[in-house]
Amino acid sequence: MSLQIMTTGLFTTVQDGGRLGFLHQGVLESGAMDRESLKSANCIVGNDENEGALEMTMTGPRIKVEADTLIAVTGGGMVPVINGETYSLGAPLFIPANSELAFKPTNRGCRAYLAVAGGIDVPLVMNSKSTYVRAGIGGFKGRALQKGDRLYIGEKNEEAEKRLAMITSKGGGQPFSERWGANARLLGDGDRKIRAFPGTHYETFTTESQDRFFQSEFTISTQSDRMGYRLHMIPPLEWMESVNLLSEAVAFGTVQVPHDGQPIVLMADRQTTGGYPRIAQVAAVDLGRLAQLRPNETVRFEKITFAKAEELYLQQAQAMHERKIGISLKWQK
Amino acid sequence: MLYPLSENAIHITLGHNIDPEIHQRVKKIMERVEEEPFHGYVECVPSYTGVTVFYDPINIYHTMEEKKGSPSESVMRYLKKVVDSLDAIPQSKESGNVVTIPVCYDEDFGPDLSHVAVENGLTKDEVIQIHTSGEYLVYMIGFAPGFPFLGGMEDDIATPRKREPRTKIPAGSVGIAGSQTGIYPIETPGGWQLIGQTPVRMFDSHREEPSLLKAGDHVRFKAITYEEFNAYKEGDL
Numbered sequence: 411m412s413l414q415i416m417t418t419g420l421f422t423t424v425q426d427g428g429r430l431g432f433l434h435q436g437v438l439e440s441g442a443m444d445r446e447s448l449k450s451a452n453c454i455v456g457n458d459e460n461e462g463a464l465e466m467t468m469t470g471p472r473i474k475v476e477a478d479t480l481i482a483v484t485g486g487g488m489v490p491v492i493n494g495e496t497y498s499l500g501a502p503l504f505i506p507a508n509s510e511l512a513f514k515p516t517n518r519g520c521r522a523y524l525a526v527a528g529g530i531d532v533p534l535v536m537n538s539k540s541t542y543v544r545a546g547i548g549g550f551k552g553r554a555l556q557k558g559d560r561l562y563i564g565e566k567n568e569e570a571e572k573r574l575a576m577i578t579s580k581g582g583g584q585p586f587s588e589r590w591g592a593n594a595r596l597l598g599d600g601d602r603k604i605r606a607f608p609g610t611h612y613e614t615f616t617t618e619s620q621d622r623f624f625q626s627e628f629t630i631s632t633q634s635d636r637m638g639y640r641l642h643m644i645p646p647l648e649w650m651e652s653v654n655l656l657s658e659a660v661a662f663g664t665v666q667v668p669h670d671g672q673p674i675v676l677m678a679d680r681q682t683t684g685g686y687p688r689i690a691q692v693a694a695v696d697l698g699r700l701a702q703l704r705p706n707e708t709v710r711f712e713k714i715t716f717a718k719a720e721e722l723y724l725q726q727a728q729a730m731h732e733r734k735i736g737i738s739l740k741w742q743k
Numbered sequence: 744m745l746y747p748l749s750e751n752a753i754h755i756t757l758g759h760n761i762d763p764e765i766h767q768r769v770k771k772i773m774e775r776v777e778e779e780p781f782h783g784y785v786e787c788v789p790s791y792t793g794v795t796v797f798y799d800p801i802n803i804y805h806t807m808e809e810k811k812g813s814p815s816e817s818v819m820r821y822l823k824k825v826v827d828s829l830d831a832i833p834q835s836k837e838s839g840n841v842v843t844i845p846v847c848y849d850e851d852f853g854p855d856l857s858h859v860a861v862e863n864g865l866t867k868d869e870v871i872q873i874h875t876s877g878e879y880l881v882y883m884i885g886f887a888p889g890f891p892f893l894g895g896m897e898d899d900i901a902t903p904r905k906r907e908p909r910t911k912i913p914a915g916s917v918g919i920a921g922s923q924t925g926i927y928p929i930e931t932p933g934g935w936q937l938i939g940q941t942p943v944r945m946f947d948s949h950r951e952e953p954s955l956l957k958a959g960d961h962v963r964f965k966a967i968t969y970e971e972f973n974a975y976k977e978g979d980l
Contacts, residue, residue: 433788433797435954436884436928436946535948545888545929547948610746610754656761657885657892658790659797661749683790683885694750716747720800720813723750727801 413526415559416472419513424530424549424561425678427460429538433659433682440540440548443521443636443678443701446730447485450592451525453734454482454502456570456741461529462539464555466522468704470513471555478581479505479563480527480574484593486519486702492585500593502573504581519702527574529564542679573741590740596729597695597722603712604696607719609665609688611653619647623689624713628673632705636679639700641709646671647689657685663692663700677701693719695726745822747815751785751800753822756793761894766882769794770835770959775825781818782806789958791882791892796822839881839959844926844941846875846917846964847972852940859902859919859936871966873900874938879924879962889928889946889954893962896924908934915941917964928954942967942975 415422427448428441442448442465449459464471470488481503483490490497491512497503499522505511513522532539532550541549550561566574580586612620622643631640647667660666664676666686675692676684678701692700693714703709714722744756755772758765772794773787783802788795800814807817848856848871860867879893886892901922909932912918916927918935927933928945945955956962967975 430797431786432953434786434884434958435952436886436888436890437953438888536953544931545946545948547888610748656759656791657883658793659748659752659754659788659795659885661752663749681886682788683883691749716815717813720747720750720815723800724804724814727804 411477411563413561413563414474414476415555415557415561416474416510418555418557419466419469419471421467422471422555423465423541423543424462424532424539425465425541426462426539428678429536429540429542429548432536436682437536437545437547438542438679438682439662440538440542441678442523444485444523444698446596446698446726447521447523447593448525449730450500450733451482451484451523453737454484454500454592455480455525455527456567456573457525457527457529458567459730459734461525461564462532462549463526463530464524466513466524468520469515470522473511475505475507475509475511477507477563478574478578480570480577481505481511482525483513483522484525485522486516487704488513488515488519488522495585497585497587498591498593500591502577502588504577504586506581506583506585509585520704521701526563527570528566531562531564544679576741588740592733592737595699596726596733602708603710604700605693605714605719605722606663606665606690606696606711607693607714607716609690611655611687612689614649614651614653614687615667615689616648616650619649620689623647623673624711627708627710630703630705630707630709634705636677638677638680639675639703641673641675643672647673649687653687655685655687657683660684660688661691663694663697664688665690665692675700691716691719693722695719695722745819745826747819748795750815752795752797753815753818754793754795755822755826758792761791761882763880763894765792766880766959767835768829770837771829771832772825774835774837775828775832776822781821783814788885789883790885835959837959839957839961841878841961841963842956843963843965844943845967845971845975846939846941847967847969848939849969849972851969852916852972853938855902855905855918855936856938859900859938862902863900865899870900870938873897874924875964875966877963881956881958881960881962883958884954884956887927887929887931888948889956891925891956891962893924896922898922902936904934905936908932912937913940915943915945917941940972942972
C-alpha cells in the first residue's frame with residue numbers, strides 16, 4: 411500500500427494544517443501554503459481536514475500507485491493524469507492498483523494538493539506531519555521528496571474506507587472520476603486584489619507610501635518561496651523617520667518592509683519572529699489565493715479593516731463547514 | 744498596549760527597550776495566561792518588549808454566548824484584565840533555570856575570535872575570560888528552533904556583524920553580533936562573528952521540550968578543550 415516516487419517535480423513536500431504551539435521555541439508553523447485547498451482535498455476523500463497531503467509546486471511528481479486508491483487533487487498549477495488520461499481538479503478519483511499518477515502543468519495557480527484516503531503515513535513530529543526542510547524536521551525524512559522514495563498510506567477512518575469501497579466498485583478496475591468536484595474558492599476570486607489591513611507600523615511610513623501600498627501593482631519576485639513572497643515596486647516604500655525595532659512575533663501574512671523598501675509577505679515557512687517594520691497584514695481568507703500566485707505575476711492590495719478581515723475569516727470557516735456537509739451528501743447519492 | 748496582529752493573534756506591547764523589568768512583566772503575563780488559559784488558547788510567544796498571544800478564533804467563536812462581539816474582542820477583554828492586574832501580581836514565581844553551556848573556543852570552531860580580540864584591543868584569552876564570566880538572561884527564543892536572544896553581554900567584547908554573511912554556520916556555533924551573543928542551534932546562513940562552538944544539542948525535536956532553553960532562563964558559558972569537546976560529542980551519540 412504505497413506511493414512510489416518515480417520523478418519528483420519541482421518541489422514536493424508533505425504538509426498538513428501546520429505545526430501549532432511551538433513558535434515560542436522558535437519552531438516554524440510550516441503547513442500547507444493554501445490551507446483552503448488542503449482542507450477541500452482531505453474532505454473529498456474522507457480524511458480529517460488537516461491531514462497530511464503532498465504539496466506540489468508548479469510541476470508535479472510522477473508516482474506509481476501500488477494499491478487501489480481514492481485521491482483528490484486541489485489547488486492549481488497542474489491537473490492529474492492517470493495512466494495517460496487527464497482528469498479535473500477537485501473531483502474524487504479512483505486509481506486502480508499499479509497505475510501511474512502524473513501531473514500536467516497548467517498556466518494558472520502555483521501549488522496543488524494531493525490527498526489520499528487514509529492520509530500520508532509519516533510520523534508526527536511535534537504534533538504535525540508538515541515538512542520543515544531547513545531544520546530537517548517532519549514530513550518524509552525532514553526533506554522534499556526524492557526519486558525512489560516510497561510513501562505509505564495511513565490507516566483509513568470509517569468514512570474514508572466507505573468512500574474507497576464505493577468508488578472502487580464504480581471504477582471496476584479502471585480509473586474513474588466522479589462528475590462532481592470541490593475546487594472552487596469559498597469566498598469569490600476572479601479578482602487579482604488581495605485584501606489586507608494596516609499593520610503595526612503603518613503610521614511610520616510616509617502618507618505617500620501608505621497610499622501607494624494600497625494602490626500600486628506589485629510584481630512577485632522570482633526569489634519568492636514558502637518562507638516569503640518578495641514584492642517588487644519602483645520606487646521603494648519610504649519611512650517618515652527610520653525606526654529601529656526589536657524582534658517580536660510575526661504571523662502568516664505579515665507584510666514586513668526591510669531597509670531596501672521592498673515588502674515581503676511572510677508565508678507558511680516564515681521565521682517565528684521578525685524585526686522589520688510591518689506595513690500591513692494580509693487577510694487570512696486571501697492567503698490561499700496569494701499562495702497560488704506565481705513569480706512574475708502581479709498583485710494589488712485592497713485596504714479593509716481588521717474587523718472586516720475577522721468577519722470574512724469566520725464566514726470562510728462557516729463556508730468550509732457547509733462544503734464538508736455538501737461533500738458528504740454527494741457521497742451518499 | 745494591546746492590538747490584533749492577525750485574525751489569530753493579539754500583541755501586548757509593554758515597552759521599547761531591552762530591560763529586565765519589562766521581561767519580568769512579560770513573564771508574569773505568560774504565567775497568568777498559562778495558569779488559567781482561556782478557551783481556544785494556543786500559545787504565548789514572548790519578545791524583548793512584549794508578548795504575542797495566539798489563539799484559535801473558530802474555537803472561541805463556537806463557545807461565545809449568542810455570538811455577541813468577535814473572538815478578538817473576547818480575547819482582548821481577557822488580556823486587558825490580565826495586564827491591568829499585573830501590579831497586583833507578585834514577582835514572577837519562576838526564577839528560571841541556570842544552564843551552563845560548555846564551549847570550545849578553539850580556532851577551528853571560532854574563526855572570528857582573533858578578529859573580536861583585535862577589534863576590542865584585547866587578547867583572545869581576555870575575550871574568552873569576559874565571555875565566560877557573564878550570566879546571560881534568555882529574553883526570547885526565535886529566528887530558528889531553539890535560538891536564544893540573550894541579554895547581558897559586556898560591551899568590552901561587542902563587535903559588529905560580518906559585512907558578508909557566511910552561507911553556512913555549523914550547528915552549535917557561538918557568536919557575537921553587536922552587543923548580543925547567541926548560539927546557532929541548527930546549520931543556517933548568518934552574519935555573526937563566530938568565537939566558539941558547543942557540543943550540546945540546543946534543539947532536538949524528539950525531546951519532550953525540544954528547545955534546551957526557554958525565555959527566563961539564565962545562561963553561563965564554560966570553556967572546554969578540544970578533547971573535552973570530542974569526548975562530549977562521542978558520549979552524546
